[in-house]
Amino acid sequence: MATVRGDVKDLSLAGVGKQRIQWAERDMPVLRAIRERFEAEQPLKGKRMSACLHVTAETANLARTLKAGGADLLLCASNPLSTQDDVAASLVQDYGIPTYAIKGEDENSYYRHITAALRHAPHVTMDDGADLVSAMIFIVLDRMDDVHAEVRKWAETLKPDERKSLVANVAASMEETTTGVIRLRAMEKDGVLKLPVIAVNDAQTKHFFDNRYGTGQSTIDGVIRATDTLIAGRRAVVCGYGWCGKGVASRARGMGANVIVTEIDPIRALEAAMDGFLVMPIAEAAKVGDLFITVTGNIHVIRAEHFAVMRDGAMICNSGHFNVELALDDLAEISVSQKKGVREFVDEYVLKNGNRLYVLGEGRVINLAAAHGHPASVMDMSFAAQALATEWSVKHKGKLEHKVHQVPKQVDEFVAKLKLETMGISIDTLTAEQDKYLRSWEMGT
Missing domain, CATH: 3.40.50.1480 (Adenosylhomocysteinase-like)
Incomplete structure (x- = not known):
């Protein structure tokens, strides 16, 4: 060749x-x-x-x-x-x-x-x-x-x-x-x-399947590969409840996590609540979460005021496309020390109060940074x-x-x-009568 x-x-x-x-x-x-x-x-x-x-x-x-x-x-x-x-x-x-x-x-x-x-x-x-x-x-x-x-x-x-x-x-x-x-x-x-x-x-x-099932599974896969941690029993905070957020929240719950959802959209927040998830602002979730995953497509979803109140050992990652959802410059500024590569794809930041926060995959898309997508x-x-x-x-x-x-x-x-x-799956087709009914308006009750 x-x-x-x-x-x-x-x-x-x-x-x-x-x-x-x-x-x-x-x-x-x-x-x-x-x-x-x-x-x-x-x-x-x-x-x-x-x-x-x-x-x-x-x-x-x-x-x-x-x-x-x-x-x-x-x-x-x-x-x-x-x-x-x-x-x-x-x-x-x-x-x-x-x-x-x-x-x-x-x-x-x-x-x-x-x-x-x-x-x-x-x-x-x-x-x-x-x-x-x-x-x-x-x-x-x-x-x-x-x-x-x-x-x-x-x-x-x-x-x-x-x-x-x-x-x-x-x-x-x-x-x-x-x-x-x-x-x-x-x-x-x-x-x-x-x-x-x-x-x-x-x-x-694409979005019904790739975003929901693909992102859901591969994000959790990325977290586990990066940290080798148990998901069950942890409080997982999913920022965003679009199709990607739905998938991540569902897969995290399926592995035993207690899932919290943060949202800005009232319809999506209501949907998350009725799907059985706790819903609260990120300012509240930051105080109680063990694992944070952003999937919003927006900038600086987790900022200095949120990092400052996180628990010791909190793990933070992003599954949105760009590395802008985590305000890592803010985190660096409020940290007394940073240690790159405490584990492959894991960086440690130590806050003034001694709490250690772990950023996964440099804040880049975790399912591809630490896993295979x-x-x-x-x-x-x-x-x-x-x-x-x-x-x-x-x-x-x-x-x-x-x-x-x-x-x-x-x-x-x-x-x-x-x-x-x-997949070997067959589905029904309309009968002539059903097709005619759906294209007409005359027939009522």
């Missing part, structure tokens, strides 16, 4: 990575069926794609599917701690996919890799968190002060028409995360979103929706408004039906 460009930790890890990719594929039958069709039909032929995603074994199978469909794909990491180095090595060596991702990469490397994705001049982009699209928009708007220095060095060499072509040539961008969709809708509201975006995160086959079976649906939404956006290039679009209903339903088939 010809040498493929990229930047990974160690190509000698490829053998282990390939095994992991192939193991994940066994539990991704929907995506496998799509890959077989893509290989035959080549719906993405001649299209350059740049994907800024968590580089995991499951993502690798999405990448293989896109390449099978004819895409000229380049992959970079969407989080400095979420890369599986052996998978990245295999993508380059075994599958010929340029990959720029190293677990633990510093900020400059992270943005140098995003620059590689931009230089690829994509016709379609994919994001976990909207960092790639945000960089494109800042460049097109000539807001160079808002662009990281590594990106700016390259962007400043471009002529004005070359900057505009960064988005003008893009059929659409796929966004996989709640955090990213929030950012993109804010761009749309401010009138700066210069390309169509498909909110793959909002597909029912979502199980393949749930990512099968999310990535199937990604692949099909990509195909749909290419077919509709030039016809989509510059706004955030929902995944077409037919894509969602196709993924769900195929998933049921692979």
